[in-house]
Amino acid sequence: MKLSDGVEAAIHCAAVLAQLNGEATLPGSALAELHGLSPSYLLKHLQALTAAKILESIPGPNGGYRLAKAPERISLLDIVLAVEGHQPAFRCGEIRQRGPGALEAEAYVKPCGIKVAMLKAERAWRAVLAETKLSQIVSGYEADADPRAVAFNCAFIARHQRPQGETSLKKSK
Template identity: 60%
Template sequence: MKLSEGVEAAIHAALTLAGLEREATMPASALAGQFGQSPSYLLKHLNALTVAGILQSLPGPAGGYRLARLPEAISLLDIVLAVEGPRPAFRCAEIRQRGPAALPVSVFAKPCVINAAMLRAEKAYRAALAHETLDGLMDAHTVQTDPRAVAAGCAFVLQNQRAQKKSKTV
């Protein structure tokens, strides 16, 4: 199974946004620069995450992106489905019913065993992704990643986050 590079970019962007201070945002251009992505390419994926309710997009000169939910409430499956869509990776085209020796459709009343096996694998794959959260990735990153990379990531967040003005209630 091959996922698009957009999935990797979306997960890295979401993980970076999970490090923002409460209510802060980060511009898409900063995220794109951090990961060597073109701004328009990353923006497409950030917008997909926004539509899916994973990110919030705030307009204006001090706007940008931030998580719409807590990191423990965002799974890798949420991000993959936002970027790739909900359809299974394997799509049975019923090629067993084609060819020069094709048999009548009635011969194939039972589901294709290959399709059934692939759908079971997809179910297991999705369950594993649903179990992995941004919060868990943040914890693993802190423990397993070279401290220099962790420090560089933290410095990037501090340098590029935008504090949001608190709205005044009347």
């Protein structure tokens, strides 16, 4: 069992976008550069997050990505499901209905006990992810990470973010 690598990248990106000012956006290429990831591949995951209404995308020059809602309302589960899909990790193949001794399909009204137990464990996993919000990740980062890393991140965001709404400040460089 393995979560796809895209999950990690997606959470990191969402955490960065949570630090933008107001309606500002950040282009996908900047997110890729900041994390040292391939732009072409990262865009796929950003699109998945956009389709899941976690991010918003603004096309055109001065466009980019931003969060679609407050970081307190985005959970890690939202992000994981957007990237990984909604299928449970345990897929019951109904082995009990195979082999000699198999009965008609109608005989299997009660769900397989093994499936029930596995899905119960998965619900516990999802519950923890659901109560962990993006805002907690961000404040944890700002509190625990090396101040130099935080400062660099902050400056990088300030340098690349695009203010939205009106034609306003000129980018200094």
